Amino acid sequence: MRRALELAEDAVAEQGEVPVGCVFVNDNNVEIASAANETNEAMCATRHAELVAIDGALKHSAARGQPLDWTRCALYVTCEPCIMCASALSQLGIAKCYFGCRNDKFGGCGSILSLHEGNFDIVEGLREAEAVDLFRRFYDRENSRTLGSDAHGDKRTRRRTAARDSGVDGAT
Numbered sequence: 001m002r003r004a005l006e007l008a009e010d011a012v013a014e015q016g017e018v019p020v021g022c023v024f025v026n027d028n029n030v031e032i033a034s035a036a037n038e039t040n041e042a043m044c045a046t047r048h049a050e051l052v053a054i055d056g057a058l059k060h061s062a063a064r065g066q067p068l069d070w071t072r073c074a075l076y077v078t079c080e081p082c083i084m085c086a087s088a089l090s091q092l093g094i095a096k097c098y099f100g101c102r103n104d105k106f107g108g109c110g111s112i113l114s115l116h117e118g119n120f121d122i123v124e125g126l127r128e129a130e131a132v133d134l135f136r137r138f139y140d141r142e143n144s145r146t147l148g149s150d151a152h153g154d155k156r157t158r159r160r161t162a163a164r165d166s167g168v169d170g171a172t
C-alpha cells in the first residue's frame with residue numbers, strides 16, 4: 001500500500017490527476033503491475049488506476065508468454081474501486097482487494113454496490129488516513145485554483161474592511 005500511495009501522490013503532483021494509485025501482486029506478494037489514475041493525461045474517463053494496471057499486468061504476462069492467473073492476484077488500491085473497476089475486477093476473478101478509504105459516491109465494494117460479494121475478498125481501511133489526506137490536499141488545491149483571484153480579492157476586501165473598522169484605514 002505504501003507504493004500505491006506513492007503512485008497516487010506522484011500522479012497528483014506531476015499530472016494533477018485525482019490521487020489514486022494501485023498495485024497488483026501475485027501470491028508471493030511480488031508486484032505484477034502498478035499504476036495511478038491517467039484520466040487527465042489520457043483525456044479518457046475510463047483510465048482509472050485499476051484499469052491501467054490491469055492493462056499493464058496483461059502486457060507483462062503476454063510478454064512472458066504466460067497467461068495470468070488472476071485468482072492468485074491481489075490488488076492494493078488507495079481508494080475503494082468504483083463500480084466500473086469493481087465490475088472488471090470481479091470478471092477477472094482476483095482473489096482479494098485491499099483498499100484505503102471508501103468511495104462514497106461511486107464505490108463498487110460496499111459503498112454504493114457490493115460487486116465484490118461472491119467474487120473477491122476485501123480488506124478496507126488500510127492506511128486510510130493517508131489516502132484521505134491525499135484527496136483532501138487535491139481538492140483543496142483544485143478549489144483554490146477554481147476560485148482564483150476572486151478568492152484573493154475577497155480576502156483583500158475583508159482585510160480592508162477589518163482595517164477600516166479598527167481605524168487603521170483612516171490614517172492613509
Ligand SMILES: [Zn+2]
Nearest residue numbers: 048081082085
Ligand atoms: Zn474506477
